[in-house]
Amino acid sequence: MATEKKLDVVILGLLSHENMSGYDIKKRIENSLSLFWGASYGSIYPTLKELVNKGLATRADELDKGREKAVYSITDRGKKHLASWLEQPASRDEIRYESLLKVFFGSQAGTKQAIEHIQRLEANAKVELGNIKSSIANLEAVLDSDENHLYYLLTAKFGEMFYTACIDWCCKSNEILEKIGGGN
């Protein structure tokens, strides 16, 4: 069956918060879900068509500042579909870290290169952690206004813990490799 299709329910979830266009959905995924999920235009637009065909969403063409825009809304059937997915246990929890792959094969390239991969990972984690910390500050400021904010805050805190632990691992690993890798 290939990986069980998830993008339909991700989009339905976002539409359950707010009506959106495909373009809006992409931005929302990048801003709020990117820590633990992603999606490309190449799958978002076909999935939106499919949702309309199945009666899980409806499309309304709007004119926003002279520019055409298709805004999608979740239907009652869409809400039921979303709810039935939400009650199932998650079936895909995984990490894909090419950096770790390169560390794993470190003996082929030498200590120096492994250190470089770890330092890039650390630098990136620091940027992400900075972004997440300001998200958390913003969310905590508006926490009572919308129930969704609480759940968003919890996932942001997951990101905070992940990148904090990741940076810590990078430091320790660096130390170990610096110690043994005088030459190579």
Added chain:
Amino acid sequence: MATEKKLDVVILGLLSHENMSGYDIKKRIENSLSLFWGASYGSIYPTLKELVNKGLATRADELDKGREKAVYSITDRGKKHLASWLEQPASRDEIRYESLLKVFFGSQAGTKQAIEHIQRLEANAKVELGNIKSSIANLEAVLDSDENHLYYLLTAKFGEMFYTACIDWCCKSNEILEKIGGGN
């Protein structure tokens, strides 16, 4: 271009440690890389053929206890290909956690369901952490015998930190949700 192909270099990396069959490669990935990378037979076998066609690996048919087996070895060109990938910065470091997706959409299903997802995540993380801890103990015992063990140990320690932090997040999130979710 779709996701840049990575399985070729993953397999070359494993073959740089040891000659292996497709079946062996699958097991090795499950045992040693599954924390941060995965692969299915449906991609491993075609990739092995491709590696042979490109002259990056060679195939030798062996008879192991009356059972046919194709054992692959990395070539010099394969080693160069692996080395040139290893010196590039990683281009794919990501998490795909459906559990977090379900937490994010928690307001649609209610506090109780969100707690259930988090508890399943915690239970799974505890199992993984147990496995990783025994791996680490084994690796630390044989550390000087093979340079690869050090890099394997580093990635295992990444897993240890990840699942430890994950369990911690689950506990804290659980508490928060239990507090507010008396009813729903």
Added chain:
DNA sequence: TTATAATATATCATACTGATATATTATAAA
């Protein structure tokens, strides 16, 4: 004015999954 960024959607080659199929050998259970 001119270039660049942002908005908005569409298409497609390529990569990979997970299911299914097939066949053999090893091992545990009846």
Added chain:
DNA sequence: TTTATAATATATCAGTATGATATATTATAA
């Protein structure tokens, strides 16, 4: 001893997604 089940070993394919590319319009900065 038969019988079932697990492990070894490989192959195929529909379905799901990525990321690159293309196109067109409006907004903004140089």
